[in-house]
Amino acid sequence: MSWIVLDIEGTTSATEAVHRDLYAYARPRLARYLTERSETPEVRAVRAAIEDDDPLAVLHDWMDRDVKATPLKTLQGLIWADGFAAGELTSHFFPDVPGALARWRREGARLAVFSSGSVASQRPWFGHSAFGDLGTGIDRYFDTVTAGPKREESSYRRIADALDDPSPLFLSDVPAELDAARAAGWRTAGVARPGEPQEHADFGAHPVLAEFAPGALPDRYAVGAALAVESARLAGLGWMRGTSGNLSRVLTRDPFRLAVTASGLDKADLTADDLAVVDATGRATGPGPRPSAEAGLHARIAEVTGADSVVHVHQLSAVRAARRHPDGVVLHDLEMLKGLGRAAHGDRVVVPVLANGQDMAEVGDRFAAAHDPAVPAVVLAAHGLYTWGPTPAAARHIAELLDWMFTYTLTD
Ligand SMILES: CSC[C@@H](O)[C@@H](O)C(=O)COP(=O)(O)O
Ligand SMILES: [Zn+2]
Structure with missing residues (x-):
């Protein structure tokens, strides 16, 4: 499973919102929580950790200087959790965040949070946003107690172990945190949001995002991971x-950008990085691995059909059926046809057969002329x-159904 791990302050949410709203809410309540809850294990642990005759003064001093001390974070977390639960606090998220979280999950990535704010405050922060409950998309939360300091490599190793993913993608606005994650073998991307304190930070070799735009690096990572999983599955067949x-998988329609598997690799062993981004002609739009030799045809199919995912397999049953029926493979009166959205009885489905070729623009023209909008597949002769569909899995299902039906027609 591939994970995207998010920092909060400056990454998903405005630093100012955390400081202004939350700190203002916590400040006048510190004294009350310290005395009224003095017998709870959390507050007892806070007092024990401060080791000072005047813990309240220490807490206020930390808050004034924004020292991310664990006892302060714990107490703030308790106060904020109550504030969110009472409806007195609402968390801020940048407008691109809810859509991005949904997109990454749709592609198959899992999402976690690593913030210096305590887990007790992270959960309600995601749960009580101005966009509603964003916590349903978050699978794991880590803080400086459960993982360790944010600028230490060991914290990221601990999280990677917990997630069972050796190289999650970490998104943060703090270069030193990204350095620590990278040292632990993670992928990283800096977040330099306009108006945020780290907008002009030096991110060194880390790629930098100004927002979580469709098609940007986290999308490519999520798509790459999903295509690698699907590819291994098809290879297994x-x-x-x-x-x-x-x-391939469409990243954006305007401009048209398609993520396609890299060329010439063993398709059982792809990783999230074995991916190229191409335009409508199949040409790579930037540096990276060489796109599939058939990227141009994928792009054409995605454009002509409107499908977001295209799958190409060297399925022997398809090639043999097309050899026997070069004018189109006819399928009828099979229960499996229902999987193509057709009727099991009295329907006649013709899977077009196109002449093969090495020029993808020419094959693409043949495709545009011959494809049937009611049949999500074509065979390239020999x-x-x-196949195509809304997701890679949906396109695979078509290939699975057709393998069964092609094999059946060949045994006639
Ligand atoms: C045995 S390789 C056949 C290739 O020429 C091609 O048809 C294919 O399916 C894979 O090409 P690729 O460039 O790796 O995406
Ligand atoms: Zn091929």
């Missing part, structure tokens, strides 16, 4: 032999099968 086959 024996349809990606000898580096054959490729997959080559393989193309």
